Amino acid sequence: MTLAYPFDDARTSIQSQNLTEVMDRLGVRMTFAKDEEVYAQEEDADLVYRVVSGVVRTTRLLSDGRRQVGDFYQTGDLFGLEVGAQHRYSAEALCDCTIQVVKRSSLKAQADEGELDRAIWEATCRDLERAQDHVLLLGRKTAAEKVATFLMDLASRGEAEAIDLPMGRQDIADYLGLTIETVSRMLTQLQSSKVVEFASCRQFRVRKWEVLERLAA
């Protein structure tokens, strides 16, 4: 992990223009290498994080090594809010990442408190909503439906035609509560039925939106 002086953002999401400014002013910019840990499960949680570039995943381990991925955070997303006193999930860089980190306590002390509080509130609500969708997916969807839902979700976030999968099969599997083999089989299935088309194993485009939507249940 390396620190850097807070330079201006190359990209900034529209709604959080001010937020970006304030966080840049108050916080520190850090870079993380692929698979490096941003914070640990059970670490104290006085910090707020914002993805400047790259992708972050949150994960949780069972004692015997089974792993669950909580969510993926992309450029502009706030994370690390899921808090009582301690983090329930650890956060790791999925690929090389730049992340803006701010102390909550220093946020509280600021004049811009309102703006930031609202941003944190909204990010928390988004997390909750996504967690609720995740619960439905894990509890009641079949493997095929899980994978279809996952691709749809990714595709509807990115606006481009060609969608990149920043994560590997193992991360997808651990997000969907499946094994890599099953994920792979379902992807093959979706390809052979021409619903999606893979340029490489890390990039695809949706061919039949209607079918994909129906398959996602």
Add this chain to the structure above:
Amino acid sequence: MTLAYPFDDARTSIQSQNLTEVMDRLGVRMTFAKDEEVYAQEEDADLVYRVVSGVVRTTRLLSDGRRQVGDFYQTGDLFGLEVGAQHRYSAEALCDCTIQVVKRSSLKAQADEGELDRAIWEATCRDLERAQDHVLLLGRKTAAEKVATFLMDLASRGEAEAIDLPMGRQDIADYLGLTIETVSRMLTQLQSSKVVEFASCRQFRVRKWEVLERLAA
């Protein structure tokens, strides 16, 4: 569903004494019969709810009828906060319930705003944490582990020796992403290994905490 004038609470959780007062002053008390709907999935979400007595479950349906239970809310719990503009889960009375309902907008307009905002924030965080635990449970735990976790969770909430199961087997199954048959089998298993003991199918006590904890993974 019936309305009632806001009388004083019989029971009030210690930390939210003021909250109770404020909600009672601003809101309406309603009663719901077993299985009656408190709010619907996709209904607009301008209200905050507090369980005065009884138990509420939140549920979500897939188009073909598969059902996922999001969570159970007991006396004193705030719910209905999981919001963008619309509810993602519907809420139903598990048994006959009394529920205090307050308009968010009227909360915002109040002087006690701070107190209430904090309570709403904390309830939302609790929801998020529980959802995250739920994700791990659904994604990576076996049937036996799910049921063990569920019983532990219930037992550690109630302070009494004998724990009541307010919900039926179907609700447990839909919470754990299982079928009633599997839930029943796992419960039987836990009984025959003397880990828990059922007085009736709605009441149990934990015999071997250590073992139950280990089984919960």
Add this chain to the structure above:
DNA sequence: CGATCCTTTGATGGAGTTCAACGCCGGTGG
């Protein structure tokens, strides 16, 4: 005391896991 609903138990089947081997690709070094 019968009717209905909920729970338990049993037998069978299937979706997804596990185990194993192979293919593909990018990196590295001869």
Add this chain to the structure above:
DNA sequence: CCACCGGCGTTGAACTCCATCAAAGGATCG
């Protein structure tokens, strides 16, 4: 430049856990 290597993804075969189907046992209500 190509051969070798290691990591990642795919494919196949066997197995397992849980779902499904079916029926009986128990509780609650009129």
